[in-house]
Amino acid sequence: MKNIYTTVLSILFILNTIGLLAQTETIASNRKSISLDGKWKYIVDPMQNGYYNYRYQVNPNGFFKDKRPTDESDLVEYSFDNSDQLNVPGDWNTQKENLFFYEGTIWYKKSFIYVKNGSRVFLYFGAVNYEARVYLNGEELAVHQGGFTPFNFEVTDLLKSGKNDVVVKVDNTRKPEQIPTVNSDWYNFGGITRSVRLIEVPQTFIQDYSIQLKKGSLSEVEGWVKLQGPSRSLVKIEIPEEKISIIAQPDANGLAKVTFKSKLNLWSDINPKLYEVKITTKEDTITDKIGFRSIEVNGRDILLNGKSVFLKGISIHEVAPFTAGRVIAPEQCRTLLNWAKELGCNFVRLAHYPHNEDMVRMADEMGLMVWSEIPVYWTIDWKNENVFSHAQKQLLDMIARDKNRAAVIMWSVANETPISEARTDFLRRLVETAREVDSTRLLTGALEPHGSDSLRLLDDPFGQYLDVIGVNNYCGWYYETPSFCSDVKWKMIYEKPLIISEFGGGALQGLHGNESERWTEEYQEAVYKNNIDMLENIPYLRGTTPWILMDFLSARRPLPNIQDYWNRKGLISDRGIKKKAFYTLQKYYLKENSN
Incomplete structure (x- = not known):
């Protein structure tokens, strides 16, 4: 098995080569950001005329150019300026009655003012269902597939001081080669369903980190911090409440590894203790709240901090109480989790895809252990390597976002999948991927008897x-x-x-x-x-x-x-x-x- 740090670097390299950073949510959650949430203009485009011409070739002057007539005789057959608006974050199905059953393409546009200040800037999306093709000031950034995981793009060089325009082609058309596939028992909500932000960081910034108890130990902490940028200044990791201060030197790849022992107050469902953890370099600082706990199995027992625990749980979909649409606000997450607590739960299964990060962080605070899963659901094309790549990417994104959350005790890779040799091999490879990047959590799946x-x-x-x-x-x-x-x-x-x-x-x-x-x-x-x-x-x-x-x-x-x-x-x-x-x-x- 590869060393975990080597594996992390490999994943970071692969994602960077396609224009993405591996740890998107670290950047977003613990940093000052500029929200682009609110009203976005939209155009419904069931024939994708805003992207293809009548020969079904990509049109270089599609809707993403946000063109306006230059004179009274100029033919332009769309207008964001005169179009209706949708709320972001949000799904289009429950916002507009005529879009309740709509599946296909909708173009979103947001204009904003930005003043350049020397920072590096990333355009961050919490989630878009399902395929997002993103443009800034008429230039395509990249494409992201997967409806429940975050992604971002560096936009430092494309941003202008003054007015800027983001256009996103969102397509929630179900396809056999996607994860999930064409058939599922939940609503295929379309839209920009989680927050959109501009994240400002220094030239060298803390891109990613992992701080947790070493597998098999209740007192030894191990972790790493990944820097992105030209500098390799010292990294300091502090837990002020315990008077812990550790200095580490990044290697040539910007990776600093740490290990130390301390008698910490362990996180549990009875005592959801979170410590303030501060990570500092010469250029950058991040503060997070992290719990430390051990989760293992011993025969047919599940051990939390070395003691047997019975998981009193409930399954939850990411559907907002009272509105029926996709969850868009922290208070909606809190309502769902408070209901789970009232039920007597110490455990929640967040089905059947990664939920909003607010949900996981609140579970951390409330002492609710979490089963988190990806939408490898029912019958997919088990022999298609592209399908496996989609599943693996969503698994890695889920782990990358939530690996510092003590509440998450299990990663799940499948739900109700029919037995075949190809399917079992597909799922085995997902389990191996998860173990390579996170050996501290349990692996599970929902099987059928x-x-x-x-x-x-x-x-x-x-x-x-x-x-x-x-x-x-x-x-x-x-x-x-x-x-x-x-x-x-x-x-x-x-x-x-x-x-x-x-x-x-x-x-x-x-x-x-x-x-x-x-x-x-x-x-x-x-x-x-x-x-x-x-x-x-x-x-x-x-x-x-x-x-x-x-x-x-x-x-x-x-x-x-x-x-x-x-x-x-x-x-x-x-x-x-x-x-x-x-x-x-x-x-x-x-x-x-x-x-």
């Missing part, structure tokens, strides 16, 4: 590569009735911890009847009660993340008067009203607290 309805067998060959086995099982909803589930038995061929990563059923909040009547709150409650009886008979069970905290939009769910394009498996309705099953799960978690 086999066997009979009454004996669920966990024998997926991919399980051999995971630290923790996750499995989705919908007894009482997709097979059998709720009363059947209590006596279901489980058999697993692996001596590893098991998490039931999904179970549950749908209910329309406010619809009542008897527990055999589908879609009623009573039926959903019966599903939970009987599944909990089943869970209590699995001796190697180490956690659950039932499906799901809140109802969410899904184009797969058209049943009139019940679903209306909502997945109704939430314990809480889209209007924030708790269903009966919420309190059933809450009671189970309170019982686990007393054990």
Whole structure:
């Protein structure tokens, strides 16, 4: 296995050669920035006429040139100036009724004033779904694919003192070669869905860093700091509360490695301790809040700081409470996580893609452990190397952004993928990638059981590569009735911890009847009660993340008067009203607290 520092440098080199910096979120989260959020002009372009000419060749004078007529006879068939506006961050589907089902291209434009001051400047996007082609002052910067990971471009030389224009071609068309692929059970929200900022940094700046407990230790800290730029000044790492101050010399590549011992107050779900960590060079300073904890497995146990822990969790989609659209604000993240805490959770599965960074940082503060995953979901083209590259890139971006967050204890690489040799090899390679860049966290995936309805067998060959086995099982909803589930038995061929990563059923909040009547709150409650009886008979069970905290939009769910394009498996309705099953799960978690 490669040395972790060599691997990090290799990733940085690869990303820089295509115009990106590996650690985008480090730059954004802990620095002074200029927000470009707010109202952006937009043009709907279903035929992509703003990019291709009538021969379907790239038009060098497309919409990105933001052309205006030079005289009264000049033909220009578009106008940002006279177009409507969309909020950024935000999805277009829930902002404009006529765009609710729209999938395709929309052009965004933002004008802003900038005064050059000698700093290096990066244009940063928190996320754009799915493909973003970015232009500044008419010049193309690059293309980014992937709807849930951050990216940035250096724009120092293209920026002007005075008025500048950013134009982004956003395309959320689903394609077989993408991650996720064409079929999924969540809404394909299009748009610039997370914040856009200009980040100013000195000529040599702190590009990336990792500070955490060494694997297998509760007292030894190891880390590294990566500088970008011509200078190689000394790096100082401080934890003022513990009176720790470490000096390191960067090597020729700008990488400074550190290791030290200290008796730190460890982060946990009971004590979510975060330390202020300050990283300083002659030219630059970054301050972050970092927790230190150990997460390991021992046989069929999960150990947090060396002690066995049961993960009382819930799955969550990045859907805003009350508005139904993509999460766009920290207070929306806090509402979702407060609901999880009220439920009795110490763990959340952020499904099925990397969520907003605010969500992960709040989990850090609130003592909620996190399962974080990429959208390798259902059936993709396992034999296509370009598809693997997309998945690997999203995995690396997720790890790069959140590797300093103590709350994140697991990286997940897949959900409900059908067994085949090609698929298992694809996922194995993703696991190897994750282990190379981060050996301190656990690797998992949500698998499917086999066997009979009454004996669920966990024998997926991919399980051999995971630290923790996750499995989705919908007894009482997709097979059998709720009363059947209590006596279901489980058999697993692996001596590893098991998490039931999904179970549950749908209910329309406010619809009542008897527990055999589908879609009623009573039926959903019966599903939970009987599944909990089943869970209590699995001796190697180490956690659950039932499906799901809140109802969410899904184009797969058209049943009139019940679903209306909502997945109704939430314990809480889209209007924030708790269903009966919420309190059933809450009671189970309170019982686990007393054990």
